[in-house]
Amino acid sequence: MFRKFNVSILTLVAAAGLISHSAFAQTPEVTLSSIRSDATKASSSFQGFSAARGENFFKTKHGNEWSCASCHTENPVTPGKHAKTGKVIRPFAPSANVERFTDPGKVAKWFKRNCNDVLDRVCTPQEKGDVLTYLLTVKK
Amino acid sequence: MLIRYRKFPRGMVVALLAMGVMIPIVQAGDNRSKPAQPAQVNAKFQQECSSCHIAYSPGLLPAKSWLKIMTGLDKHFGSYASLTDQENKEITAFLVNNASNRWSGPSAPLRITETTWFKRKHDYHEISPKVWKNPKVKNPANCTACHQQAERGDFNEHNVKIPK
Numbered sequence: 001m002f003r004k005f006n007v008s009i010l011t012l013v014a015a016a017g018l019i020s021h022s023a024f025a026q027t028p029e030v031t032l033s034s035i036r037s038d039a040t041k042a043s044s045s046f047q048g049f050s051a052a053r054g055e056n057f058f059k060t061k062h063g064n065e066w067s068c069a070s071c072h073t074e075n076p077v078t079p080g081k082h083a084k085t086g087k088v089i090r091p092f093a094p095s096a097n098v099e100r101f102t103d104p105g106k107v108a109k110w111f112k113r114n115c116n117d118v119l120d121r122v123c124t125p126q127e128k129g130d131v132l133t134y135l136l137t138v139k140k
Numbered sequence: 141m142l143i144r145y146r147k148f149p150r151g152m153v154v155a156l157l158a159m160g161v162m163i164p165i166v167q168a169g170d171n172r173s174k175p176a177q178p179a180q181v182n183a184k185f186q187q188e189c190s191s192c193h194i195a196y197s198p199g200l201l202p203a204k205s206w207l208k209i210m211t212g213l214d215k216h217f218g219s220y221a222s223l224t225d226q227e228n229k230e231i232t233a234f235l236v237n238n239a240s241n242r243w244s245g246p247s248a249p250l251r252i253t254e255t256t257w258f259k260r261k262h263d264y265h266e267i268s269p270k271v272w273k274n275p276k277v278k279n280p281a282n283c284t285a286c287h288q289q290a291e292r293g294d295f296n297e298h299n300v301k302i303p304k
Contacts, residue, residue: 084218085193086278109222116220 028094028101032132039125046126054134057127062119068131077140093138101132169245171257173199173238177293182234184227190291192219194284196252197293198238204248206235217251253280267302276303 026034032049039046058068058076071089072080077096080089091097101107115123123131176197189195198206210232213221223231249255253262262280271277276285283290286302 082192086282087191087193113220113222116222117218 025103028132028136031101031104031107032129032136034104035125035129035132039129042125049126049129049133051130051134051137054130054132058131058134064118064120066118068114068118076135076138093135093140095136095138095140100135169243170202170247170255171240171242172201172255172295173197173240173242175293176200176295178238182231185231185234188223188227188231192221193281194291196283197290197295198235199240199293200252201240201255202243202248203236203239205250206232206239208248208250210235251281271302274303 036049039049058072059074061067066083069076070083072092076092079091081087082089090099092100094100111123111128115121115127176199178198181195185198186195201209209216210228213223213228245256247256252258258280271286272280274285278285283295286300287295288301289296289299
C-alpha cells in the first residue's frame with residue numbers, strides 16, 4: 001500500500017514538474033541563441049562565444065568594487081550571497097538551478113541591473129553570450 | 141505615619157503613570173505602522189523588492205520616504221535597481237497606500253535604520269554592540285537575523301531571537 005502511495009505521489013510530483021517546466025518560456029540554450037543573433041547583428045566580425053572568455057569576464061572586476069563572482073561566487077553551482085546585504089542568491093549555473101536563463105524578461109532585467117553595477121554600462125551581446133556559455137559548462 | 145507613607149507613593153504612582161503615557165506620545169512623531177504590513181501583499185512588490193534584500197514592509201516608512209526611494213532606483217543605495225515604468229507605478233502605489241499611518245513628523249528618511257523609532261528600539265540599552273558585530277547579523281538592514289518573521293511584517297519583540 002505504501003509502495004502504491006509512493007508511486008502515485010511520484011507521478012504527481014513528476015507531472016507538476018513537467019507542468020511548471022513547460023511554464024518556463026524557454027531553455028537556456030534558446031536564450032543563448034537569441035543572444036547569438038544579437039551578437040551577429042551587433043558586429044560583423046562576431047566569431048562565436050567562448051566559455052574561457054566568459055569565465056574570465058565573470059571572475060574579473062571591471063573597474064568597480066564588484067565582479068559577477070562577488071555575489072554569484074567563483075563556483076556558480078553553489079548558492080551565492082549578495083555582497084552588501086548578505087541575502088542568499090540561488091545558484092547561477094543552469095545545472096544547479098533550472099529556472100536560470102529561462103525567462104527572457106528576467107534575463108534582460110538582471111543583465112541591465114548587474115552590468116550597470118559591475119561595469120557602469122550595459123554588457124555587449126558578446127559578453128553576455130560568453131558568460132552564459134561558461135555557465136552552461138559548469139556542472140554540478 | 142503609616143497613612144502618610146501610604147499617601148506619598150500614590151502621588152508618585154500617578155506621576156509615573158502619566159510619564160509612561162507621555163513618553164510614547166512625545167516620541168510618536170515618526171513611528172512605524174502596526175501592523176507593519178497589510179494582510180494582502182502586492183505580488184510585484186514581493187517579487188521585485190526581495191531579490192537583493194527582504195521586502196521591507198511598507199509601514200516601516202512614511203509615504204514621502206517611499207516616493208523618494210521609488211524615484212531614485214537608478215542609484216538605490218549604490219545599486220542600479222531599475223524597474224519598468226509599469227512595475228514602478230504598481231509597487232509605488234502599494235507602498236504609498238500602506239505606508240506608516242503613525243508618522244506625524246516632517247522627516248522622510250531613506251533608510252529604515254535612520255528612523256527615530258528604529259534607533260530607539262535598537263539602542264545600546266536594548267541591543268548590545270556585540271550583536272551587531274556577529275557575522276550572522278552582519279548589518280542592521282538584515283532584519284531576519286533576529287526578526288525571523290520580518291518578511292511577513294512581524295516585528296513583535298516576543299518573536300525576536302538574537303543569534304548567538
